[in-house]
Amino acid sequence: MIIVIISFILDNIFSRLIKYSNLLYPLFSLLSLILIYPYFNRKDNNYYIFSFIFGLIYDITYTDTIFLSAFIFLSISYLLRLIFNKFNYNYLSVLLSSIFIIIYFRLVTYLILVLLNYLNFNIITLISSIYSSLILNIIYILLVYILLNKKILIFKTK
Amino acid sequence: MKRNININKKVSKNTVIIFISVTIIIFAVILNFVINDARNLTFIEKTIKDGALFINKIFAFPLNIINNDNEIKKIEESIKKQSENEINNLKKELNELKNNLEINNLLSDYDKINATVINRNLGYFYNTITIDKGSKDKIKKDMAVISSQGLIGKVIKTTRYNSTVKLLTSDDSYNKVSVQIKVNEKYLYGILSSFDKENGYYIVEGVSDTKDIKAGDLVSTTGMGDIFPSGILIGEVVSKDLDNFEISAIIKVKPSININNFNYVTVLRRNQ
Known part of the structure; x- marks a missing residue:
């Protein structure tokens, strides 16, 4: 829970880093969904409800569309459950699934917004948004994963 | 006795399909009303947004203090250019007023409300910023926002x-x-239609007579169209070009603002 709140606030603070470089877009709230997965002890319904509500709050503060992010966060939590049922929860799978989630999130929001004629269809925006949000988020998730190692060991032994 | 966690229920295919299609339809209907720049936020959205951004502001407060010194120097340097532009615009308006004495308000009358940027470019595909003044300070939709460098x-x-x-x-x-x-002593009118993200230029179309336009000419708002007040600096001309179909001329304008770097902005409110 604390991880989620901290990610949320850091998202805001790190969005100011854009003035230093074009490649530093933060998406920490999205990655916190991966990081809180061990805390739910396989109670999947709670995980889904939590990610839906978190998506709703993320939506209302940072963008002004209500349910779009909420449903996408819900689908991402379902995908994460599928992934972590098959694979172990170690640093490599966390890294790869975070890259996968970032690409999925950008792609789905881009497609839905283009379908609704809110954005013009320009594939360069899609590609540039993906590669510019990769670096910072990978560093963040590796750091936080190392910090949370203890709890994850407990999770793995269950 | 332990219960099995995974009980395989037999759910018929039809109900699953109906369920999925109903959720997609509801989703599409909601999105249609929600993704719209011109909509007003509901009360619940406003309270949640204000609460969350208030918490964010508490944590971002130390960073603002650190950034302050650099900002002041930059603001002093760039005010010079903006005021040069305003003086030219005022001269033009006074000349027109001398010829026509029946105007109720000048196109360049406005009040200024200062604000700080809370979070930057975090909306979809980085088109929006959030500032910390709201309807309590009498800010309404469609007001122009400028920095010390331009629009x-x-x-x-x-x-x-x-x-x-x-x-x-x-x-x-x-x-x-x-x-x-x-251009020299006269003004040519056009429409700023889009922004070229790869090269970083605005594209201005619809200018009737482009032969006298040269690089370095200042581009500002006219105040017609009832949204932006007149005389606000937008940028400088870089070059002339032909559009995609090679029929009409377009003008590339370099923005006067530093696209990624502004912390303090001003909201302009028209005196009605």
């Missing part, structure tokens, strides 16, 4: 303590501004 964008949504500003450098086609280019 940034316009307000699209307000809550009680915060507002969302759509940047002029966003890619969609809802952002047309009527502009004037100062």
